[in-house]
Amino acid sequence: MTIWSYLTNAQTMEWLVTTLWLAAVPIVVGLAVALPIGWVASRYRWSYPPIVSIFGILYTIPSLVLFLVLPGILGTGILSPVNVAVALTVYTIALLARTVADGLSSVSQDTLAAAAAMGYTSRQRLLKVQLPLALPVIGAGLRVAAVSNVSLISVGSVIGVSQLGGLFVTGYVNSSVTPTIAGLIWFVVIALVFDAIVLLVVRSLTPWQRAVSAR
Amino acid sequence: MTLSLQAADDSLLPPLGRVGVWFNDPDNWTGPQGLLARIVEHLEYTAIVLVIAVLIALPLGLLIGHTGRGVVLAVGLANAFRAIPTLGLVILLVGWLRPLIEFKGAVPGLLQKGAFPFFVPVMIVLVLLALPPILTSTYAGVKNVDPAVRDAAKGMGMTGWQVVRKVEIPNALPLIASGIRSATLQVIATLTVAAYLPFLGGLGRFIKDGTGRLLDPRYGYPAMVAAGLTVALLAVAIDGLMNLVQRAVVSPGVSGRFSKKDRTAVTSSPTSVAQVVQE
Numbered sequence A: 001m002t003i004w005s006y007l008t009n010a011q012t013m014e015w016l017v018t019t020l021w022l023a024a025v026p027i028v029v030g031l032a033v034a035l036p037i038g039w040v041a042s043r044y045r046w047s048y049p050p051i052v053s054i055f056g057i058l059y060t061i062p063s064l065v066l067f068l069v070l071p072g073i074l075g076t077g078i079l080s081p082v083n084v085a086v087a088l089t090v091y092t093i094a095l096l097a098r099t100v101a102d103g104l105s106s107v108s109q110d111t112l113a114a115a116a117a118m119g120y121t122s123r124q125r126l127l128k129v130q131l132p133l134a135l136p137v138i139g140a141g142l143r144v145a146a147v148s149n150v151s152l153i154s155v156g157s158v159i160g161v162s163q164l165g166g167l168f169v170t171g172y173v174n175s176s177v178t179p180t181i182a183g184l185i186w187f188v189v190i191a192l193v194f195d196a197i198v199l200l201v202v203r204s205l206t207p208w209q210r211a212v213s214a215r
Numbered sequence B: 001m002t003l004s005l006q007a008a009d010d011s012l013l014p015p016l017g018r019v020g021v022w023f024n025d026p027d028n029w030t031g032p033q034g035l036l037a038r039i040v041e042h043l044e045y046t047a048i049v050l051v052i053a054v055l056i057a058l059p060l061g062l063l064i065g066h067t068g069r070g071v072v073l074a075v076g077l078a079n080a081f082r083a084i085p086t087l088g089l090v091i092l093l094v095g096w097l098r099p100l101i102e103f104k105g106a107v108p109g110l111l112q113k114g115a116f117p118f119f120v121p122v123m124i125v126l127v128l129l130a131l132p133p134i135l136t137s138t139y140a141g142v143k144n145v146d147p148a149v150r151d152a153a154k155g156m157g158m159t160g161w162q163v164v165r166k167v168e169i170p171n172a173l174p175l176i177a178s179g180i181r182s183a184t185l186q187v188i189a190t191l192t193v194a195a196y197l198p199f200l201g202g203l204g205r206f207i208k209d210g211t212g213r214l215l216d217p218r219y220g221y222p223a224m225v226a227a228g229l230t231v232a233l234l235a236v237a238i239d240g241l242m243n244l245v246q247r248a249v250v251s252p253g254v255s256g257r258f259s260k261k262d263r264t265a266v267t268s269s270p271t272s273v274a275q276v277v278q279e
Helices: A003-008 A010-043 A045-060 A063-074 A081-105 A109-117 A122-158 A166-173 A177-205 A207-214 B003-007 B018-024 B035-067 B071-083 B086-100 B116-143 B147-155 B160-196 B204-211 B220-249 B260-266 B270-277
Strands: none
Touching (some): A010 A045, A010 A166, A010 A177, A045 B220, A063 B160, A109 A122, A122 B086, A122 B204, A177 B086, B018 B220, B035 B204, B035 B220, B071 B116, B116 B160, B160 B220
8 A cells, every 4th residue: 555545544534533632632621620720839839849749740650551540540441542531631731730830920920910900800810911921831831732642642552542553553563664654644744733723822812922023 | 463452342351459469479570571670671771772862962962052053953853853653653663674684683681582673773762752851951951051150161261161061061960960850751651662562671561461461360451550550660769869869960059959049940850841841
């Protein structure tokens, strides 16, 4: 088979859908969970060191281990893609909790004082001032998480979870580099696409950044 | 090889409690296939990767940080490598390099007969994986040295090389060390992928071989989880050990262990390196 057919055949398309889903869900869920955790760490200073070190340790657990232990905890099948999704969500939270905390803390006290003087409640200050100003930092962390998540998905093939990493297995079993190259192309393309999506979303949410740099 | 797995009903997995039983059986610890031998192999492979990666990345990082040239290239490459799946790269290199490697003998204490043509591609991929954290943290560490300190060193008549050796390296050491630590964690964790290939050892062997005997309560799943947990514990233990080395090597004047104020600035965790890499 040619590289084109490995890139586009029915099996690959099926794997592609699973892989896209595995890349997207952990990022969205991970961000949603990391935001409140990061906020707590930035709001209550005593909680910052324990939160950062707990999530630092979580990040050191090898992905393969999480893929294996989670079915025992969640009651899912060992080959279920849910394990991979949950594991990647854990990594995303681990990476982002600290980034969100640092991003929120980096907003200057003068800015917050100005917002308070304009009559913003503390909730409004958080949502309308602090969070938007922290977005570039959070976005940078999100890009790292998105890209490294995509490359971690393929590790699931070692235990047999069905996704685009299956192309690597095919390449190995058939002693042919063609499917392997097709797999690498797909993973890099997906990583680039997710990176670009995060970049575009952050840019569209922070129009003032371009206004400042254009001056 | 995944077909046999899909046929099995994996809802019948042995319970996680079997992992304790597995750990408790001395037969699983000793012998050439035992846990202890696999741990030694895992550490041997890790050490080889790190020595090569440090020998390449450290001088390169110092050069980039000192001259300020090649920054865009270094950071771009580091980001690009993050996107490439390790397993795919290993299998690709095995496909390309294996036929070219003539040496198929054993390396006493390290590799069994026939392992070498598989060993080389795995080592190349893991070195590529370990390079970016060391390179970027070295470069960032050197770049972050206070320009006034550097100017003072030049004013004292130090040559460029002396500035690197006596000022930039000692000052950048906490960041360099955290880069090497994060590379080490990554290599220890990712090495499990090596077991995808035949002849190679390391803790991943239990995981790969376990997939074929998933429902065997005496080996399969318990052995896989046990090996996985050992990898995690190994990573934490080695990181702790490197933390001690770092404390011994970094000058107290730099680490701020004499003044309480700066202490938080130097303590490093894996995520702090992620922060550095983002630059």
